[in-house]
Amino acid sequence: MRVALPKGRLLSDTAALLDRAGWQLNDYQPKARLYRLTSAKFPELSAKMLHEKDIPIQVAIGNYDLGICGADWVEELVSRYRLSSLVKVRVLGYGHGALYAASAAGDGVTSLADLSRRADKVRLASEYPNLAEQLAIQLRLKNYAVYPLWGSAEAYPPETAEVVILPRKSAGELVLKGLKVLSKVLDFKAVLIANRESLASKDLSAAISSILANLPPAVEFNEDAPPKTVAALEAYHEYAPDVVRLALPDGHQQPHVRKILDAAGIGIEDYPSDRGFRRPKSDLEGFAIKTIRPQDMPIQVANGNFDLAITGWDWLTDHLHQFPASPVKRLLDLKYGWVRIVAVVANEVPVTNAVELKEYFRNRNLRVASEYINIADEYARNNHFGRYRIAPTWGSTEAYLPEDADLLIENTETGGTIARHNLRIIDTLFESTACVIGNTRAADNPVKRKRMEALVERLGKALDQAK
């Protein structure tokens, strides 16, 4: 019996539930270094910790018999793919959250019906692109575009998306971010899911009943009324066309970027922001800055929402594989955040390179797992692998070998994590560092162009001096 358990948000409640259920898992805790778990109560059981978002797909394709994750990720999957192979067994009564459709306060949109009446394109940005599309279809939007995001959706309205769909515990949290809730799209809790085939043919009763017998008491969730008044965000779209829109990375890269900006003598406030704000102020004239996920930058720069951004060469490469004619270019190598993008197999697979891998899997379906789906796809195509499938993952990709995938396309700094998981690198695709990327079409405005060039030059000089 194989079980997929969530990392992150639901981990501690799920661990407590399984503890009450007497599973006696060996190492199901936040800082666990290995992803494989065993249960003293069920010797037949093997469990793995996965990113919550990956669990519904892994259960649906039959890699796992049971899984626990938020119902939001289940809905995201089944709203687009009628997955008859996925069964929702029971809502588990913890991990409450809601998905909201929201727009910027003060943007003139007062309801979803307002959007339905619009003839021009409505941009929806979300980590839940399938649910966003479903909403667009239900609202009968006349013209819409859905931008899938890795995260930080709250940063987008009003300049880079009219509507975002994002999870929060309450509407009030969004209001404090300067957003206005248009509707609640979904209420969700943690849910126990099963693979239909497993449910039909395997005996999972002991595991399921032990979970159901130990559910926490249902908690009535009362949402606080959201605060009434909130200041509208200062919007980019009020800036002149010669203003450069710059995207800086959020997350763990911020100290690196801050160091480079300091070295170049660029004053910047509220970056990294301890209040979680996403609009740092700088002393650069004619610049407006936002912080978003580095993975989302290439497409945002390509579609003209930003002119310049700081992201990884790996993410730009992935974007360029998907859209070879994209107007985004690397303008400056920032020479930090060095990683190798590598092809990885399990140690027991007797191959040392891509050619041998192709032969080894001849006439078999090769399962590839990667966060870089377009790089992985290109790699499989260029090496003429036969039938292959790429499963997108959202982190901890090394957990997938060997049971759930045959090949990973992964980034690594030292190779340590890969070796620790009993895996082996068989190929290096390329090396990646952080870089400044820009939209070549943004250079049409001469003032903007000068500003962009000046910033890139300043950063370049600072790097040279730091050598």
Place this chain on the structure above:
Amino acid sequence: MTQERCRGCRDLIPEQMLKFRLAESVFIDTALKWGYEEVRTPTLEYLHLFTATGTLTPGMLGQVFSFLDWDGWSGERVVMRPDGTIPIARLYTDSLTDREVARLFYVVNTFLFEEKPGSGRERWQCGAELIGGSGPLADAELARMALETLELLGLEGRIKISHSGVIQAVLAQLEPSPEARHKLFDDILDGNESVMSRLAESNPELLAGLKTLLGVTGTSSNYLSNLRSLFGYSVELEAAAGDFAATLDTLDDVGVPYEIDLASGRGFEYYTGVIFHLSVNGATVGGGGRYDNLIALMGGPSRAAAGFALYLDELMKFIDMAEYEMEEPDRFLVNFQPGDEARAFAVATDLRDADYTAEIKLGDPDVMDYDWVLNITEDGLLVLSDTETDEEFEFETVEELVEMLGGEASEE
């Protein structure tokens, strides 16, 4: 090792392709005789073509094959054509608005994810659109033409007829929102328990009337009088029933038999007036209706329009090739010695010019698949043998041979 075919897609092997071409050519001949002109639209269209006009149901939009365009970073999505009519309306709006009346036909494939296993993803249809033709006469023309196509294929087609306006007007008494009515209608037709019990509680008389109406089919416009008595007077219903009656009267006048069946208007939001449902032996083989708003919704001029499509994949199931006397030209197998390839090609070309089918010998074919075997001898003579009688004839030139056969390429 065999290669798997893509799920929900089918191959057409030669025998099936014959049926396909037969159905297609009968439709094309019929359409041409009625004065329709052939057009073709691309397989890929922008997604917003199908969302902007609001003519596809959310359910249908959820089934389209869509993907990011080459410049998908701009958010632009394309779809594989899920429907035949909307692209034709676009084509008309793009290129043909100078025509007050356009009679257009097409043979295209449409793509939708299968609703249930076994229903295909790629569906071929023969469609006709009459743009700019107003009202009952145009409806009657399309109905007549559809039935005529089926007749010429040797099939007994039946038309069920419904009316979008009438359905809307009846449901308006249950549901104020036009969008919600479509779903309500489908729920009622599906016998959705929770919806039915909700309606039974809130509007028992109306629901009873509706059930009667959906359960009973009519064969004349008297049916419409009964409609009025069941649902009371409303301006909307009166106007729709009047429009419906005018079409029914015209169908009676031009001798198109029909059955009134409001339930056949499923998925009716596309249409603004009459809705046709075509069947053979109880199986759906086509459908159509009036869509007077579509051209204007696309930014074109206000033009009444209606059309129908025949579903080729369904029609093919009813075509029995044995019933057709296919006039096939005699088949020749041209056999030759190594080194005589050029002569063999020349001889085969002469035979084809005389309207015969000629194949150069490859491999080891069964001669009984041919009417004649023509051997080119070493000294250049043509020896013809009849595969049925084994009789042999000698010729020096193809002209002599053709003359001997009477210059007739076909067996009578």
